Amino acid sequence: MSQKTMDDLAAFIGQTLKAANLGPDAGMGRTRGWDSLAHVNLILALETWAGVPVPPELMGELTTLETLADWLRAQGVLTQ
């Protein structure tokens, strides 16, 4: 599994949500297009992108760029 960077993650989320210029504070409810349904789709797409399954009990907690990045780092997907 090739390691990805924070920029890769931001670009992936931006592309999936069709939101340009994703800021570091991006998250569900505060980024245009990142609503509850888009979040479900994003998590499912992210599982494929990152190659790791997201436990259902965490899906409702990984709702910002920052929390997603932290979790992906812990999984060894994202560089530190």
Add this chain to the structure above:
Amino acid sequence: MSLPSDLSLLHESVWHWAEHTPEAPAVVGSSGALSYSALALKAGRVARMLQDLGFSRGARAALLMDGSVECCVGMLACLRAGGCYLPLGVGNPPARLAAVIRDAEPEAVMTVSALVPLLAQALELAGVCPKAVIVLDGPPEPGEGGAPALTCRMLVPADFIHAPAPRPCPSIGSDLAYILYTSGSTGVPKGVMVRHDNARAYLGWMARHFGISPADRLSGHASPTFDISVHDIFGAFFSGASVHPLETPAQKAFPGPFIAARGITCWNSVPSVIAMMVRSRQLTPGAFPSLRLAVFAGEPLAPGLAKAWLDALPHCELYNNYGPTETTIVVTAHKVVQVDLGKPVPIGRPTSPTECLILSPGSMLPAGPGLPGRLFVRGAQVSAGYWRRSELTQKAFVSNPLQPDINDILYDTGDLAYRDESGVIHYVGRADNQVKVRGYRVETGDVEAALASLPGVVEAAVLAVVGRDGAELAACVSGPAAGVPDPEDALLRALAEALPAYMLPHQVYFFDELPKNGNGKTDRKVLLGQVEALMREQAEQH
């Protein structure tokens, strides 16, 4: 113990249960619960403060907050003081909130501290200063980034914590209980006026039909701007049960842990939630043993989703309900016991206070079994019409053509439906350009008006298309693409300043010119064909 039949006002059940089961939980939030006695006391204090401010029969108070303990307090306070409440969507941009505030002219606005900056922006744009802004959970933090200061009188809990009991409620059953704003076809939101009598009629049927008891725990998934929130909140209060608002976007997207942790017995939401639960692996066999009833309304229930629900949760009764805001929450209900994957799920039979008429468009006579016609609703749930829109009210609330000699009003739903041989009603579609996006009503003309007001847009048309998650909006525009680096993003950003998130198009297609019919108007049929072809191309590329 059931509610006495002489209680005609929407809020009276809370004071009834406060007297008879004072310690029973009424509303349970993430930061604590209020028993019926505590809820009545708290709402009563706010009501008295409203009365002291001059709030009386017929007055309106806007509520800018999502479903929560505070929201229940605010709704009850307005009603107990003798007025009605009108919810403002917390996801709306300030300009949209300002349009509603200007139209409704509320005497007071209630909110929570985190939303004071948004409210201040909206009030400034509206140029309106209500008698008071009441912040129900405590004073806001000073100096929120860049927001204008609130120039109206602000009251916080310290101002009403010692308020005496409210004076008697002056309302009668035919007074308004709430006004709900929905998308308007000309770009201006319209307020649906619902009376205490209308809501009381529905809640009585609901309590009997679903057997709601004080032991029940009802979910609160819907925003207060959506009338199924009345089913959740006042449906619980009517029967002495408890309501459990889902307070965060994450809880709403992934309700599984919430249902399990709270031991929810009665679920109510739009069907899109089932799709989210299936895809996120929350709807697993045997999940949610506490659930005994699940009611879905607000948009068509896809047969595949109904089957997924029945397969996973056979212990839980499943209902597909239907009802426009104008006829108070729900007017038909269908218990789903088996699903034919090839056929839409029926919307069922009318609630006891209503009658549904399916009339042939030409003759306006009842359509025979199996024949589609326009669906009209009559009875105790038919609301009072649109706030300050008499022309629109007369157009949608019409005299019964079958009984022209008596004053019998029908609501013209604009929906097409048919009745089968057994009397069960089946939804067919819309007779106009209204679209349901995840339960939210969207008039495409509303979005088109916002698009047309953007600089550079020459022509705009908004179409309903079928996307991966159900109905989606596709915007077709001519004009603005030239010279703009990312025209879709620029357009959506500008549109988000004017419209709530659920009204933003999912796709934007740019044309040199939109196709025209013989009359020189946009040919929506041809345009839809072109858009569907572009969508297929996009799908193939992915």
